[in-house]
Amino acid sequence: MSETILVIVEQREGKLNRVSWETITAGQAIAAATGWSLEAAVVGASPASIAGEVAAKKVAKVYAVESPKLEPYTPDAFAAGLKQFLGARQPKLVLMPHTYQVRDFVPKLATAMERTVISDCIGFKHENGKLIFTRQMFQGKLAADVSFASDAPWFGTFQNGAFRGDKAESAANPAAVETVRVEIADGVIRNQPQEVFKEAKQAVDLTQAEIIVSVGRGIKEQKNIEMAKQLADALGGDLAASRPICDSGWLPMDRQIGSSGQTVAPKLYLALGISGAIQHIVGMKGSRTIIAVNKDSEAPIFEIADYAIVGNLFDIVPPLIEEVKKAKAGG
Amino acid sequence: MKILVCMKQVPQKDAPLKLNETGAWIREDVSYEVNEPDAYALEEALRQREKHKGEVVVITSGPARAQQVLREALAKGADRAIHLEDNAFVGLDALNTAKAFAAAVKDEKFDLIFTGLQSDDYGYAQTGVILAELLGWPHATIIMQIEKTDVGIRVKRELEAGYFQFVDMPLPAVLTIQSGINKLRYATLIGIKQAKNKPLRKVGLAEVQSAIGANLQKIERLYVPQKTKKTEHIEGPPAEIAKKLVDKLRNELRVL
Secondary structure, three states: OOOEEEEEEOEEOOEEOOOHHHHHHHHHHHHHHHOOEEEEEEEEOOOHHHHHHHOOEOOOEEEEEEOHHHOOOOHHHHHHHHHHHHHHHOOOEEEEEOOHHHHHHHHHHHHHOOOOEEEEEEEEEEEOOEEEEEEEEHHHOEEEEEEEOOOOOEEEEEOOOOOOHHHOOEOOOOOEEEEEEOOOOOOOOOOEEEEEEEOOOOOOOHHHOOEEEEEOHHHOOHHHHHHHHHHHHHHOOEEEEOHHHHHOOOOOHHHEEOOOOEOOOOOEEEEEOOOOOHHHHOOOOOOOEEEEEEOOOOOOHHHHOOEEEEOOHHHHHHHHHHHHHHHHOOO | OEEEEEOOEEEOOOOOOOEOOOOOOEOOOOOEEEOHHHHHHHHHHHHHHHHHOOEEEEEEEEOHHHHHHHHHHHHHOOOEEEEEEOHHHHHOOHHHHHHHHHHHOOOOOOOEEEEEOOOOOOOOOOHHHHHHHHHOOOEEEEEEEEEEEOOEEEEEEEOHHHEEEEEEEOOOEEEEEOOOOOOOOOOOHHHHHHHOOOOEEEEOHHHHHHHOOOOOEEEEEEEOOOOOOOOEEOOOOHHHHHHHHHHHHHHHOOOO
């Protein structure tokens, strides 16, 4: 029996979460490297139509794993339903995108099956028949190659943007879709979730900004943000920030760039005093051009910067504002 | 409310890291600090105790140096501390860490267990969720608000892209706490003095050995990440950097 890779595609409230295409791309790459076969599964109350969408990609089979108790999402239902399904299917490797929903249940699922999850991976290697997942540690300062020391199934989750969703290969003919009902007993589900909502104020949509000037902890004090705002204004761009700045209340939450905030891909992203923590990077690494100013030459932001300025932002930003103004005035 | 806060000591954010001789871990001669999300978890526990009365207990696992995290927590107002003390705890995976914690507190009856949503060193975001499964408790992750209700708690779960969700849950429960849920307090001088007299129970590896097993995953190697991007450094005195950068913005990037 061939080993199987199973990608669990995420749907939320009946809509496919597009980051799942990245996981399909990852699954296809690992399948090519290992020779294992690739299947996919969609989990929900009525996942059939999303399963149909997934079947258009090059996978051997798609499962629609269903139970009315899988809607709304709860970790108890997902862990119980998937434990049943995976126990029956016995894949070698289970892959998911590292979303907030996956984080909420996959460690529970793996533990219930006495297995382990290597999470937030950015790549993989297949060396001498051994599958290794690569992930970032110490906020991106070091990379780690991690291997499984347990029996299958192995669980891995991939970071947003680690693979390209648009590179997921399509199938010549749609894959077969099989519906699998799972039974979730009464009393299993203990959480009662309410409606998902967006916080009332969303004054600025940074996803539309072409130029973003973003501040991190290096800005040191709230009053210094004014300087960054002047630069943003001079450039005709928008002001944004990493999470700690918003946690401190120095800028409102709708200015936050990162996994909990907005994901942006502007023409220009100017990072001032931002170290480059993973949760921030996932929100801006798609920017066309990244310029980083930080006094720490080892800051992980420089891994992804197109232009690096190692220095004190308080020395650099004021003359920069003047030069930008001069240039715009036709100087 | 009896609340357990699981805390971790991690290398300081700006600590220069070097690989040790195995190449699979770092040299430990760096400065350490409390894992930032755990500081928010502790703060939340202290606030819940202020509202609802009860006890806040903090626990950590690690070598002697990890005691610093507990001392600071006691100084901020935690009532007592538990230190799973042994170098060996550093190398345990999340599953074994959770098993060790569960074993250390098996005779206690907590209403809530908090962890930070993830650690600044590993960044797995698993220990809290695993602990809930081991204990058979409900859990919720990335929590930004907790309110007591007649039948348990109502928590505000943070989702991506500015979305949130309220969830009603029974107690006891495990919650992983998001940074920014509150504002951190500083320890007062009185708090630091009082901390010295608060109970700090040490638990050796032998006490929890039977609960843990072999790690189910292994770090094969650590390394400085390979750079895939070509980065151009702009150097010189600030005035020159400003001119060079504006030149690039105008002529190469065409944003001016």
